[in-house]
Amino acid sequence: MSPSSRPTALALLISLAVTGSLCLWAVVAAPDSVRTTLAWGAGAAAVLLSAAVAAAVHARATANRLRARLAAETQRFTGEISRLVSASAAEGQRFTAETARIKAAAEAETARIASQAAADAERLTADVERLGARAARSDTERSAAVAACANAAGRMQALATSMLADLRDMEHRHAAEDVLGDLLHLDHRTAQAGRLADSIAVLTGARSGRRWAKPIVMESILRGAMGRISGYQRVRLHSTSDVAVAGHAAEGVMHALAELLDNAANFSPPTAEVHVYVEEVPAGIVLTVEDSGLVMSDVQLRRAERAVSATNQDLTGLSGTRLGLAVVGRLARKHGLNVSFRPSARGGTGALMMLPQELLTRTPVPVRASAPQPASESRPEPEPTHETAATTAAEAVPAFSDSPASETTGNLPRFGESGLPKRPRGRTLAAAEARTNTNGATETPRPRTADPKEQAARFSSFRQAVRANSPHPEEGNTR
Amino acid sequence: MTRRRPGRDDAPDRLYTLTGGRSRSGSDAFDLVTLVVSECEPAPGMQSEHVTILRMCTRPTAVVEIAASLGLPVSIVRIMLSDLLDTGRISARHPRTARVADRLPDPDILEQVLVGLRNL
Structure with a gap:
């Protein structure tokens, strides 16, 4: 029996005892007639009362027990809450402290990094300044060196040009074959030195060497290029073209072609020939240099194409020994040439250089080396310039020799078309006559007249031509 | 020979390129007055110098004249002429006596020349 039910049982016993004794008394005291009835009634009432008392006692005991438990629970709960509150407070305090510590550490780190960054920035600034100064100095040095090279190259060019002219004069003066042979040898060496000077001038961006005052025919271009390389005797020219290259571009074209020829000659066996073909195409002229030497691989071909391409113009890729293709590239860009390489049908490499139409002239070019035109062909009016007058006369020489004047050969002096003995000034005479007599008409070589009067009249124009008021004063005074 | 201005070249091709580097002809078939006649048309x-020579020499022409017309030294011209001779494109012969007295200019032209020269 649980302790909570003990008072209930006690109350039940007490009430049963009280009511039982009361019932017993009532039954004894009552008359016999109602004794049985009263016993039953009083017994029932006593049982009911006892049960009620027991229930009441039980209910009270239970209420008391629950109240006590409630109080205990409440107390425990309050304790728990206060414990939690205090714990959270401690936690919060700890958290605040931690935060403060971390914040302090972060600030210290930030400060350290900031100072380090400042130091770094200072150092880098100093570095930048130092490097900038060095770069500026290098740039100055570089441009000074390039300028010095350009200047020296220009002077070497001038020297080579004048030496070549001197040599040509000497070659005309010395008829002895030994002397001539030596002079030609020197001439060849000087031409090669001149090409080297030209190359340096091109690479350093100096003014290009020579400017020819007149268009240069293709044959002279080819021979001029060929004469500048060491192995010129191995070069075979195949040209029937009478196209001329404009004077301003002639030197560049010759130089570029000379470099291509030099490459071809250097990279083929010493006995192999190098062939140059000239082909006229609608866009201009294609010069093909073919050797039978080493076949360039695809990589080499691409490298060569890149070296001569118009986009790659800096000197960084320049090696000390291979100037040629870089020079060709510079010249190609300057004059609008188009250079490409391909394997050659001869087994070696073919270099193609296309000259655009703008560089070419197709008018009959009055130079000595050009094929002489038929004597009856009309000739352009000589312009009153130094160059043209000289070259017109130079060209006129072979033309006159086709005229009947060539009957008077042998040991007689030659006659010009005026019937006068030919001498240097006859050139001016030719120019003057072309201007005064034919007056723009076609200048055909006239048959020599036998009329002394007419010849004398022509002679007067000769005199006019060499007077100081003539349009060619410099021509008249040169000698 | 054409006159050149001192210190200037007017032609870019050097003389050694005309002869392939040779400076002697190796034959003495030509002297200054040897007459040259072309035997074929230029091909x-x-x-171009060969073409010029062949065109000039349709009538007999002296070596020195050819050299003067081409503006080249005689030695160079001789080399080219011997090349042409070797290939049979020209023939050469020495001039006979000068039968050219009748082709001298008239005396009055010479007189006019004299007067003109004095007036210069």
Whole structure:
């Protein structure tokens, strides 16, 4: 029996005892007639009362027990809450402290990094300044060196040009074959030195060497290029073209072609020939240099194409020994040439250089080396310039020799078309006559007249031509 | 020979390229007055000096004259002429006596020349 039910049982016993004794008394005291009835009634009432008392006692005991438990629970709960509150407070305090510590550490780190960054920035600034100064100095040095090279190259060019002219004069003066042979040898060496000077001038961006005052025919271009390389005797020219290259571009074209020829000659066996073909195409002229030497691989071909391409113009890729293709590239860009390489049908490499139409002239070019035109062909009016007058006369020489004047050969002096003995000034005479007599008409070589009067009249124009008021004063005074 | 201005070249091709580097002809068939006659027409693709020589020499022409017309030294011209001779494109012969007295200019032209020269 649980302790909570003990008072209930006690109350039940007490009430049963009280009511039982009361019932017993009532039954004894009552008359016999109602004794049985009263016993039953009083017994029932006593049982009911006892049960009620027991229930009441039980209910009270239970209420008391629950109240006590409630109080205990409440107390425990309050304790728990206060414990939690205090714990959270401690936690919060700890958290605040931690935060403060971390914040302090972060600030210290930030400060350290900031100072380090400042130091770094200072150092880098100093570095930048130092490097900038060095770069500026290098740039100055570089441009000074390039300028010095350009200047020296220009002077070497001038020297080579004048030496070549001197040599040509000497070659005309010395008829002895030994002397001539030596002079030609020197001439060849000087031409090669001149090409080297030209190359340096091109690479350093100096003014290009020579400017020819007149268009240069293709044959002279080819021979001029060929004469500048060491192995010129191995070069075979195949040209029937009478196209001329404009004077301003002639030197560049010759130089570029000379470099291509030099490459071809250097990279083929010493006995192999190098062939140059000239082909006229609608866009201009294609010069093909073919050797039978080493076949360039695809990589080499691409490298060569890149070296001569118009986009790659800096000197960084320049090696000390291979100037040629870089020079060709510079010249190609300057004059609008188009250079490409391909394997050659001869087994070696073919270099193609296309000259655009703008560089070419197709008018009959009055130079000595050009094929002489038929004597009856009309000739352009000589312009009153130094160059043209000289070259017109130079060209006129072979033309006159086709005229009947060539009957008077042998040991007689030659006659010009005026019937006068030919001498240097006859050139001016030719120019003057072309201007005064034919007056723009076609200048055909006239048959020599036998009329002394007419010849004398022509002679007067000769005199006019060499007077100081003539349009060619410099021509008249040169000698 | 054409006159050149001192210190200037007017032609880019050097003399050694005309002869392939030779400076002696190796034959003495030509002296200054040897007369040269061309035996064929110039063919396309020939060196322009050869073409000029062949055109000039349709009538007999002296070596020195050819040299003067081409503006080249006689030695160089001799080399080219011997090339042409070797290939049979020209023939050469020495001039006979000068039968040219009748072709001298008239005396009055010479007189006019004299007067003109004095007036210069």
